[in-house]
Amino acid sequence: MNDTRSExxxxxxxxxxSIGYNSFSYADISKALNIKNAAxxxxxxxKSDLGVEIIRENLNAFNELTKTWESLDxxxxxxxxxxMHDSFINNHWVCIVGSLSPSYDTLPENMQKELQGLVNTILKWLTALLDKGLKNNAFSFAETPRTKAFMVHSALLSSLQMNKVLRNDVYKSIQEGLLNI
Incomplete structure (x- = not known):
């Protein structure tokens, strides 16, 4: 991939x-990279073409990452x-889903579609993992695997957002609680 495009x-x-999709412009990117908006x-x-590509890159990264975990228990x-998002804490970032979801209704349709695809992929993977783990007694919870996936994913999203606001250990506390399933 071209270096300028990647950057x-x-x-x-x-x-x-960090600041959300609706809060930045190409001018912010061109200033950071010292290039012209035309580039x-x-x-x-x-801007929605860029947003779609960012979502797709996150989807690809998620799929590649989970593939590397397949041999693990x-x-x-x-x-x-x-x-997965531990590195975001020091930058006070939220994940791409946590950042784009609150402004979903203001996103262009092509980005909404890509975001839905990303969220559905994450939830499908997480649901399958929880289902297999429950059937093999690796996990113990009363909810359906799908409901548990919703709860886990939502807790992580909101913990990143709350951590951004409170600048404390909300994210770490939620992680510890989630790991006790």
Whole structure:
């Protein structure tokens, strides 16, 4: 992938995670990279094209990451999922889903569709993991695996958001609680 294109995606992703999709412009990216707005438009004619690519890169990264976990036991896979965003804490970032979901209704339709696909992929993977782990006695919970997946994913999303606001250990506390299933 072209270095300039990759850097545009990286900066765009960081801006979404830190200040949100609706709060940045191509001018923010061009300033950070010391390039002209036209260079960004060359790769991404519209801001939603950039947003779609960022979501797709997150989807690909999630799929690649979970593939590397396949040989691990259920609890280890679950623990890896729970700790997936640890690096965001020091930057006071939220995950891409946590950043884009609150402004979902204001997102362009192509981004809404991609975001739905990302969330559905995450929940499908997590539900399957919880289901297999429950059937093999690796996990113990009363809810259906799908409901538990909703609860786990929602808790992680909100803990990152609350941690951003409170700048304390909300995220770590929620992680510890989730790991006790």
């Amino acid at each position: 545009i995606i990286r900066i765009g992703s960081e801006l979404i995670r 960004i438009h060359y790769y991404f004619p519209s 259920y609890k280890s896979q679950f623990s890896n999922y729970i700790h």
